[in-house]
Amino acid sequence: MIRVVVDDLAFLPVDAILRPANERLDPVTPAMSRLDQQAGQRFADQRRVQIPLDVGAAVVTGAGDLAAKFVVHAVIQNSDVNPSRDAVRRALISAWQRASDWELAAIATPLIGTGAGQLSIEDAADLLSETLRHHRTHALFPDSVQIVLEHEGERDTVLAVVARHTF
Numbered sequence: 001m002i003r004v005v006v007d008d009l010a011f012l013p014v015d016a017i018l019r020p021a022n023e024r025l026d027p028v029t030p031a032m033s034r035l036d037q038q039a040g041q042r043f044a045d046q047r048r049v050q051i052p053l054d055v056g057a058a059v060v061t062g063a064g065d066l067a068a069k070f071v072v073h074a075v076i077q078n079s080d081v082n083p084s085r086d087a088v089r090r091a092l093i094s095a096w097q098r099a100s101d102w103e104l105a106a107i108a109t110p111l112i113g114t115g116a117g118q119l120s121i122e123d124a125a126d127l128l129s130e131t132l133r134h135h136r137t138h139a140l141f142p143d144s145v146q147i148v149l150e151h152e153g154e155r156d157t158v159l160a161v162v163a164r165h166t167f
Helices: 030-046 085-101 121-136 152-164
Strands: 002-006 016-022 058-062 070-077 106-109 144-149
Touching: 002 152, 016 030, 016 085, 030 058, 058 085, 070 085, 085 121, 121 144, 121 152, 144 152
Parallel strands: 002 144, 016 070, 016 106, 106 144
Antiparallel strands: 058 070
């Protein structure tokens, strides 16, 4: 169900990438800024919003030039408030629901909230695993999630946290 990999989100052939964002769907970490550059202008056009979204919301857009088909944007911050553990939890719950609504089977995601949210790697992995485990008690999608890390040194920590949430 959950795999932990060190890879580049831009090149993973999944149904969707889960992407942390602000209320205007702008990137909230340098890694997401790099992802946006890889996705190209078409992605920038697809993620335009008319009004700011609420923290805790999630929306699906096309993925532009990425290998994924879609991007699920998890809104974890706005211009007034930095992300909190509660905001990340609410955004993840919304993101899993969008994945279910769209029947997105395979999702790739970074740890949500570690850059902008200042959550520890352990807290971010715990929130991701906990919310997914709860979601899967009543939903079929997603059925496969890859937690994508940038550094090999984070893998053992994340694997240990994920192992506590047996799927």
